[in-house]
Amino acid sequence: MITGLALIFRLLIGRCSLVFGASIVQDRDLSEYIPSQSSTSKQLSCSHRLCDTGPNCKNPNQSCPYSINYYTESTSSSGLLVEDIIHLASGGDDTLNTSVKAPVIIGCGMKQSGGYLDGVAPDGLLGLGLQEISVPSFLAKAGLIQNSFSMCFNEDDSGRIFFGDQGPATQQSAPFLKLNGNYTTYIVGVEVCCVGASCLKQSSFSALVDSGTSFTFLPDDVFEMIAEEFDTQVNASRSSFEGYSWKYCYKTSSQDLPKIPSLRLIFPQNNSFLVQNHVFMIYGIQGVIGFCLAIQPADGDIGTIGQNFMTGYRVVFDRENLKLGWSRGDEGDGKTLPLTPSGTPRNPLPTNEQQSTPGGHAVSPAVAVNAPSKPSAASSQLISTRFCFLKWVLPLYLLHRVVSAS
Structure with missing residues (x-):
């Protein structure tokens, strides 16, 4: 889910190399994407209408470059744009085990910095x-x-993604909010935060829902209110642990785990989100030695709801109806989605809008923002329209406040 690109891989002498990540993630079967060895690979030229950097190219026939800078420890990626085919498996009740091939834009990185050099997301970002x-x-x-x-x-x-899924009818939801007058990213508004049975006054805030951030960041005043109330209710001694930056940490043991106060977010129309994973357990040789409130203060007025808050839920990004939906991970409607979308979406895809994230959390890349207007040949295949990845496991690596703006 990264700003502006469908996929980002590393490029090393004509290939998207995994050299930096392979030495760090040894338990995963990683493979390289080599554009020259793909029969369906096409390089985007600077004259291509999807190449936003085209006017800066010396030659309209040269390959279209991209460059992205992140606010995560000077992390950046730059390289060339390539079009290729992504293979997706159909889901739902499909017993034919069919799949679909769809064209996407791939960014092959020639130069990486920051977290990429430490093995962050060795198999790429989506x-x-x-x-x-x-x-x-x-x-x-x-x-x-x-x-x-x-x-x-x-x-x-681990995780799983289903394209085309709008969630069960019983799910709760919250509307997406505009940023600078446009729907440019996945922002929601929380009306009240409750710790245990105590709902805190003036604890409303807006947040970017960002699956690419491992943990959650809240505006400083809201963070302090939640943390202080949590500290009041928890029956454990404050402590600190080397290597952990969280402010509110506590000593405990596997034999003497305290009752941890719950955390609940209340959205418009009293839609409620009970956070399942708001603490981080710390382990020693003998088992649990402590835990921390896995929330940090954010710079600016807009927070980030990260992966830890989403754990245990089926989180729906309904772009057609501009809302976020959620239900417990074991809930479902048991239905297969219709073969093709019916009618015109009430909220069509945005056009010609460069994406941005709030409060300077990420920088939009210099790539194009228009998608093909004509359906591909794959749209004629008779398949269920709930797709999941055929090969990749969803990357769940920390790349601070990057991924929701694409």
Whole structure:
């Protein structure tokens, strides 16, 4: 889910190399993407209408470059844009085990810095935001899916994504909010925060829902209110642990775990979100030795709801109806989505809008924002329109406040 690109891989002498990540993540079967060895790979030229940097190219026939800078320890990626085919497996009740091939834009990185050099996201990042060059935008524009997708996060840090999923009818929801007058990213408004049975006054805030951030950041005043109330209710001694930056940490043991206060977010129309994973357990040789409130203060007025808050839920990014939906991960409607979207979406895909994230959390890349207007040949295939990844496990690595703006 990264700003402006469908996928980002590393490029090393004509290939998207995994050299930096392979030495760090040894338990995963990583492979390189080599554009020259793909029969469906096409380099985007500077004259291509999707190449936003085209006017800066010396030659309109040269390959289209991209460059992205993040606010995560000077992390950046730059390289060339390539179009290729992504293979997705159909989901739901489909017993035919069919799949779909859909064109996407790939960014092959020639130069990386910051977290990439430390092995962050060694198998790449997936663009899932509102920008038209993102993967769900391509799929929706091609008529393959409803303009929506869902994500499920498990406690073991694995996850699954379903394109076209609008969630069960019983799910709760909250509307997306505009930023600078436009729907440019996934922002929601929280009306009240409750710790245990205590609902805190003046605890409303807006937050970017960002699956690419491992933990949650809240505006400083809201963070302090929640943390102080949590500290009041928890029956454990404050402590600190080397290597952990959280402010509110506590000593405990596997034999003497205290009752941890619950945390609940209340959205408009009294829609409630009970956070399942708001503490981080710290382990020693003998088991649990402590825990921390896994929230940090954010710079600016807009927070970030990260992956830890989403754990245990089926989180739906309904771009067609401009709302966030959620239900417990084991809930479902047991239905297969319709074969093709019916009618015109009430809220069509945004056009010609460069995406941005609030409060300077991330920088939009210099890439194009228009998606193909004509459906691809894949749209004629008779398949269920709820798709999940055929090969990739959803990357759940920390890349601070980057991924929701695409």
